[in-house]
Structures are given as C-alpha cells and as structure tokens.
Amino acid sequence: MTLGPIAILGGTGQQGSGLARRLAAAGVHVVVGSRDPVRARAAVDAWDPTVQVDVADNPSAAASADTVVLAVPFATVDALLAEIAPRLKAGAVVIDLIVPLSFAGGKMATIDVAEGSAAEHIRAKLPPTVTLACAFKTVPAHLLDRVDAPLDCDEFICGDSDAARARAIDVAAALAGLRPVDVGPLSRARGIEQMTVLAVAINRRHKIHDARFRVVGL
Amino acid sequence: MTLGPIAILGGTGQQGSGLARRLAAAGVHVVVGSRDPVRARAAVDAWDPTVQVDVADNPSAAASADTVVLAVPFATVDALLAEIAPRLKAGAVVIDLIVPLSFAGGKMATIDVAEGSAAEHIRAKLPPTVTLACAFKTVPAHLLDRVDAPLDCDEFICGDSDAARARAIDVAAALAGLRPVDVGPLSRARGIEQMTVLAVAINRRHKIHDARFRVVGL
Numbered sequence: 001m002t003l004g005p006i007a008i009l010g011g012t013g014q015q016g017s018g019l020a021r022r023l024a025a026a027g028v029h030v031v032v033g034s035r036d037p038v039r040a041r042a043a044v045d046a047w048d049p050t051v052q053v054d055v056a057d058n059p060s061a062a063a064s065a066d067t068v069v070l071a072v073p074f075a076t077v078d079a080l081l082a083e084i085a086p087r088l089k090a091g092a093v094v095i096d097l098i099v100p101l102s103f104a105g106g107k108m109a110t111i112d113v114a115e116g117s118a119a120e121h122i123r124a125k126l127p128p129t130v131t132l133a134c135a136f137k138t139v140p141a142h143l144l145d146r147v148d149a150p151l152d153c154d155e156f157i158c159g160d161s162d163a164a165r166a167r168a169i170d171v172a173a174a175l176a177g178l179r180p181v182d183v184g185p186l187s188r189a190r191g192i193e194q195m196t197v198l199a200v201a202i203n204r205r206h207k208i209h210d211a212r213f214r215v216v217g218l
Numbered sequence: 219m220t221l222g223p224i225a226i227l228g229g230t231g232q233q234g235s236g237l238a239r240r241l242a243a244a245g246v247h248v249v250v251g252s253r254d255p256v257r258a259r260a261a262v263d264a265w266d267p268t269v270q271v272d273v274a275d276n277p278s279a280a281a282s283a284d285t286v287v288l289a290v291p292f293a294t295v296d297a298l299l300a301e302i303a304p305r306l307k308a309g310a311v312v313i314d315l316i317v318p319l320s321f322a323g324g325k326m327a328t329i330d331v332a333e334g335s336a337a338e339h340i341r342a343k344l345p346p347t348v349t350l351a352c353a354f355k356t357v358p359a360h361l362l363d364r365v366d367a368p369l370d371c372d373e374f375i376c377g378d379s380d381a382a383r384a385r386a387i388d389v390a391a392a393l394a395g396l397r398p399v400d401v402g403p404l405s406r407a408r409g410i411e412q413m414t415v416l417a418v419a420i421n422r423r424h425k426i427h428d429a430r431f432r433v434v435g436l
Contacts, residue, residue, distance in 0.1 A: 140435075153434045156416065183419050191412035198374065198409045201401050202433060210435035215420060216371045217358075217428035 003170055007065035009033035009058045009072060009080060012043045015097055016071035018144030019136065019175075020044075024051045025147065026174045033061030048147075063087040067095060067167055069136075074100045074111055074118055081125045090129040093167040096122050096189075097136035099196040108200050119189030123160060133159030133168035134189045138196050139178065140203075143210045151177035153212040156195070158188035181215055221388055225283035227251035227276045227290060227298060230261045233315055234289035236362030237354065237393075238262075242269045243365065244392045251279030266365075281305040285313060285385055287354075292318045292329055292336055299343045308347040311385040314340050314407075315354035317414040326418050337407030341378060351377030351386035355410045356417060357396065361428045369395035371430040374413070376406035399433055 006023060010016045011032030024030045030053040034040030041055045062068050062084040072080050077098055088094070098118040100111040115121040119134045126132060135157050136144070143149055155172045157180050159165040165182055172180035183192070195213060202211040224241060228234045229250030242248045248271040252258030259273045280286050280302040290298050295316055306312070316336040318329040333339040337352045344350060353375050354362070361367055373390045375398050377383040383400055390398035401410070413431060420429040 181420060182423060183416050184423055188416060188419060191409075191416045194409035194412040195416075198401050198406060198413075199433075201406060202399060202436060205400060205402055206436055208436055212434045214432045214434050215417075216430045216432050218420060218424055218426055 003028050003174060004067065005029040005031055005065045006067045006069060006171065007031045007033050007061040008069045009061060009084065011071060012040050013071055014141040014145045015136065016069070017043070017047070018141070018147060019069065019071065020053055021047055021051055021147045022144070022175050023171070024053050026176070028174060030054070031056055031061045031064055033058040059084050059087045063089065065089075065092065067093050067171060069095045069097065070122065071097055074098050075102070077118070077122060078125065081122065085125065085127055088127060088130050092130045093164045094122070094126060094130055094132045095168050095171060096132060096134050098122070099137055099193050101197065101200070108197070108204070110197055116187065117189035117193050119158070119186050123186060131159065131161045131164035132186065133157060133164035134186070134192060135168040135172050135180070137189070137192045138199060138213055140199065140210050140212055143212070151175060153177070154179045154181045154214050156181050156183050156188070156192045158183050158186055158192065160186045181218065221246050221392060222285065223247040223249055223283045224285045224287060224389065225249045225251050225279040226287045227279060227302065229289060230258050231289055232359040232363045233354065234287070235261070235265070236359070236365060237287065237289065238271055239265055239269055239365045240362070240393050241389070242271050244394070246392060248272070249274055249279045249282055251276040277302050277305045281307065283307075283310065285311050285389065287313045287315065288340065289315055292316050293320070295336070295340060296343065299340065303343065303345055306345060306348050310348045311382045312340070312344060312348055312350045313386050313389060314350060314352050316340070317355055317411045319415065319418070326415070326422070328415055334405065335407035335411050337376070337404050341404060349377065349379045349382035350404065351375060351382035352404070352407045352410060353386040353390050353398070355407070356413050356431055358417065358428050358430055361430070369393060371395070372397045372399045372432050374399050374401050374406070374410045376401050376404055376410065378404045399436065
C-alpha cells in the first residue's frame, strides 16, 4: 500500500533520523518534527541531499500527518504528548518506538513504568480519537542510523487495534531488510521492551553493538 | 567439557523427556526424576531403546546429581522444591526451564510472580549451598520433544553466578543446533520468560507451532 505523510517527532535523534532517511529513501513523504526546527533543518540539510524531507516543530508535524512516530527518549515523552495531543488528527495512528531505559553514567537501567510498558503509558495519555501501535523497539538505534547497513532482522509489532497494527506493519515493511511480526495487543509491549533490555545486555556482555532478533519457524 | 550425571526432575513431561533423550543421545548420563518412578520407567522404556537413562523418584534423582534440571510446571514447582531442597548436594547447579504460564481452557495466561520471574521465585526457595541458572525457557517444548527435529535457534542463559551460567551453557551446548547466549544475572529471566510469552503469541496468531529466536549480530 501507499503510505501517506509520516511525521517523525524527535526526528533528528539517532532512531528518528535513521528512520526518516530510510523511509524517505523508500519514497515516503517524511516530516521531521523537532523542538527546534531551525537546528533540525540544518541537521536534515547535512543528510544525503538526494533525500527530501520536510521539517516542522513537533505539534505542527503531528498535525500534518496520518501516521505520527514518537522517537524521543522516555524521559521527555510526557512533555511531548501534552504538546501534541490536542493537535493530532482524528483517526491518526501513533507509532511508539520508545523503551524505558536510561543510560546515565554509561550504565543501563530500566525505568519502572506503572502502566507496565512505555506503550501503555503513552496510550493512557493519548486522546481516544487516535490509535497506537509499537514498532522499531528492538532494532538497534545506531544500526537504524547507519542507513547503508542492512537491518536483517525481525521487528515486533503490537497495538491497540487491527488498524494501528496494520499501519505499523506497512511502515516497518517499507524498510529494506526488516520483517514485521505481529504479536497482538498493546500489552505485548512489555515483552518487546524486555527484549530490548536483553539485546543491550547481550551487546555489553559480548562486546558487540548490533544484537537484534529473528524469529525462527515463521 | 565432560558433563557429570544430570537429573531431570519431571523428566517424563514434554520438555523433560525431550531434554533427557537429546542429552542421553549426546552421551550424557541422565537420571529421570518422577513422582511415580514405576510409571516413569515404563515411559522411558518406550523411548528409543538405544537411549540409556536411569529413573528415580525426584528427591533421589536430585540427590544423585551435580546438575539438577527442574522440568515441571510452575504450578507444582513449590511442592517439588520443598521435597528436594534438603537432598540437593552442596555445590550442585540447578537449572530452571520454567515459564509462569497457564493454558487453562486452551487460553494462555501469564501467572503473576511476586519475585518478578519464575527463576527468582525458585532462587528464593533454594538453599544457599546451590546455584541457579536458567536455560531452555524459549525453545518450544514440543520441538524439544521431537528429538529428530533440528532445534536451529539460540537459547538464553542467565544465572546467579558465573559457575551456574557456565554449567547451563555446557548443558545447552550439548544439544545439537542450540546456541547458548549468556545474558547475565538471574533477573534477566524476566525478559527471557516474556520472550516465551511472545513466542506462544506468535504461534497462535500466525498458526505455527515452533516460533523461537535467534540473535542476529552475535
């Protein structure tokens, strides 16, 4: 299917910029959202000049798109959601790639989330007029950002509705080398976020950088 | 390295019998523990007759081995631990493959475990003279039980000590087609057990039977 415009909020971070460039290269109309559109424009201009993306402040980017990707750290998502919630289009699909981890002092720590997962935390703060799916939680951020590197892995999709999951699957499938795997309801984000914790642990313990997952038997 | 005798408690269940037969075929001395050794002997005699395994009641099997695998459902592990705890050899390594799931009425449900994972629950009930590692939590039980089927996946190992992890890695590596991946401390069992939940969800949603995982990039 043809994907409409996709807003990527926090689109100059490692995950956001990797996603923006890979989607734009796949022919998707990307709007990079940022707290500072002037700096974001400069960052985007430093990317491959053949890649065309628009830039806007986060609320304007969110208001412009049928698919809105949240690509900010967990620590700042509440502030972002407060800002964009009134601007989201009715019927928009929000895609969350956030894992509740902190890396203060170089040490990974999981952040306890009362709702059970970042995804469920975000769902509780979104208006009922939009739906939510998870994607891109386990693909390593800096691998996503090395846009010429093959991804060569599976990505786990869950969501609060068939429509949201279907959209996230279409977005993930637009990235070469990434196979979306539908795992069901939004609460499965608990397991997906734990997989990211395991991947980071594997990286550190085995002195590698790109641990990620593939489902065997599917 | 050469593995000493391995006791597999609940060794006639799907996971236990698969593990027992695959380890025995690899030349390991296996003692199948059961609540009912007479019935267990009959079950074991129905296996491939070239496979040699001993049979004993669970406490005797536990007392006989330096490596003790717990292969019972979560619902019965407390009773088993009460029975075997006084009999475990000092210095024994216990290997836990239990995932806190129930399948009542054909519907998968996760069982809330106050300690955070089945592994941590078990650790709290073991004497301080033994160590604990996790293995075989994500490899599908019925695939393990089809002993001629290639496993072709990774298995996640965590534990309360280097020694316990090293033992679990040796046991897992004895199974053809299974690559052990050390993910660190026992609390990582939370993530590993969640991966099993995802694998079961993937099986059900995609109408397959053997969803399992491989780490890419390692």
